[in-house]
């Protein structure tokens with residue numbers, strides 16, 4: 001009796017082999033892909049509007065629907081946004097801000113990562129006296145709201161003569177990146193087997209040799225993560241850029257704000273859109289280029305010998 | 306024998322936890338010393354102190370007559386091999402071997418010569434250009450040994466080097482390490498929790514427990530004349546059978562086991578006048594059966610309660626004098642649960658410990 005039941009059940013799968021075939025339009029697939037498509041549209045729609053608007057002339061914008069594609073494509077708004085739109089006092093477009101942002105971001109990213117990686121390495125490997133206290137202070141630092149420190153830093157920068165200078169802003173970014181980056185590196189280096197460190201010491205390597213010859217090459221994925229985090233954070237920063245620099249040193253974000261929020265004259269939506277897209281290009285391309293590396297770095301846990 | 310490594314009154318505390326307590330150890334030139342003990346007894350801690358990777362709280366360490374207590378690890382003339390191999394993952398095998406030599410700015414020519422020699426001794430020449438990730442466990446450990454070899458050190462330190470390998474490789478590499486020692490004649494200090502490794506490799510074994518050396522002696526001594534009950538119990542597999550009884554000294558010394566006198570005239574006493582409550586220990590492999598039992602000085606009849614065939618031998622569990630005991634039979638014997646078996650032993654092979662301090666009598 002039982003035998004017959006089992007046999008009939010199996011009859012339809014008599015030739016089953018390999019992966020089980022799955023219907024494409026199963027309920028599960030429809031839900032998953034439906035949600036994904038809706039979400040993707042939700043994020044892509046504003047970008048679409050920005051791109052089409054930036055390619056239209058002002059007359060077309062005034063009469064048309066914001067979702068309509070441009071009838072007559074023009075790159076004039078992009079050229080204007082880059083080279084001649086007025087951002088407060090200066091009327092040489094975003095190109096100045098782009099250069100400023102580069103001058104701010106590159107050294108800030110370099111210094112903050114250089115210092116934080118050495119910090120993380122020292123904290124996790126060398127366990128010197130007071131290491132834990134230092135680490136606790138750093139972590140607390142990560143949770144103090146920026147607003148609290150704005151004014152003291154103004155005073156501090158003024159006293160050391162860096163207020164308004166690009167180098168002052170670089171210093172601020174380097175210091176503010178320290179807690180989270182140190183945490184990132186410390187945790188990464190803590191996952192490196194301690195015996196590796198011991199072996200290097202027996203081999204006569206000191207603090208610097210171990211860092212440069214052994215830890216640094218092993219930590220490349222986490223360096224990529226840090227570069228991405230810092231580049232986007234510093235490039236997108238508005239608060240510090242607006243507070244600690246003079247107009248001729250404004251980063252791109254502050255310039256963008258001045259363009260978009262200017263109250264004189266007509267609102268040139270196409271120029272605004274082009275300017276916004278221009279200032280987003282750097283972080284966007286970083287994500288696109290390094291997306292794979294980023295995921296690998298985040299996923300990189302224990303280091304296998 | 307001139308002493309190669311000498312450890313004097315070494316102490317190490319982590320806060321209030323004492324890991325090493327007043328440890329003294331003299332290791333001779335060219336000696337193979339094994340530190341054996343269960344996990345957490347402080348073996349690695351001691352080895353790390355010798356290597357200079359941990360600072361002792363008190364005491365001093367001498368290597369080749371030099372006080373190296375405060376010296377850097379690289380200045381002690383030691384090489385160390387770790388359980389996890391600890392090869393530098395971004396360097397080739399050649400890079401791994403030469404790293405320590407480059408750090409002391411040795412001339413290139415000399416580095417090449419030494420790497421070639423180590424690679425030859427360990428037979429890893431074909432692997433020199435590979436990264437550690439492309440090596441098997443056994444090959445990695447060989448490279449790790451090579452890293453100590455190229456530095457021409459006087460003392461090799463091994464911290465459970467074979468524990469991450471599978472059983473067969475472990476046996477192979479164990480023989481290779483022994484061969485290496487016979488060839489190089491360096492002092493070697495070898496940490497393990499595996500008693501087979503300890504017995505096969507060591508000139509002397511130091512058995513550790515709770516940061517203290519329980520016994521230091523040749524494998525033979527440790528096996529046949531354990532100094533205390535802990536060592537007796539720890540060494541040997543299956544472990545020694547212990548009976549609670551009383552040692553009395555009348556006309557001749559004896560203990561009573563299952564109502565029968567066990568005369569101890571042939572037993573090698575350490576304490577000639579001790580009498581009182583004791584542990585009487587006899588190893589499973591020293592319990593005789595069959596023909597041999599018939600002519601043994603002391604004989605009993607026991608019931609086989611549990612039979613564990615292991616191929617080459619059969620392990621039988623039984624009860625004698627209200628104590629559970631184990632003994633071995635030849636693998637070809639026919640024995641079933643419930644069979645009555647004749648057993649016996651020679652009291653000269655027993656180990657007796659007083660109950661109070663559990664030290665050898």
Ligand SMILES: Nc1ncnc2c1ncn2[C@@H]1O[C@H](COP(=O)(O)OP(=O)(O)O)[C@@H](O)[C@H]1O
Pocket residue numbers: 319322324342343344345346347348349350351
């Ligand atoms: N950093 C530390 N802090 C506190 N206790 C430690 C530390 N490192 C090791 N111990 C303790 O020291 C003891 C000995 O450790 P170890 O030498 O590694 O033992 P093993 O004999 O297994 O190699 C263990 O009980 C361990 O808990």
Ligand SMILES: [Mg+2]
Pocket residue numbers: 348349350465
């Ligand atoms: Mg250990």
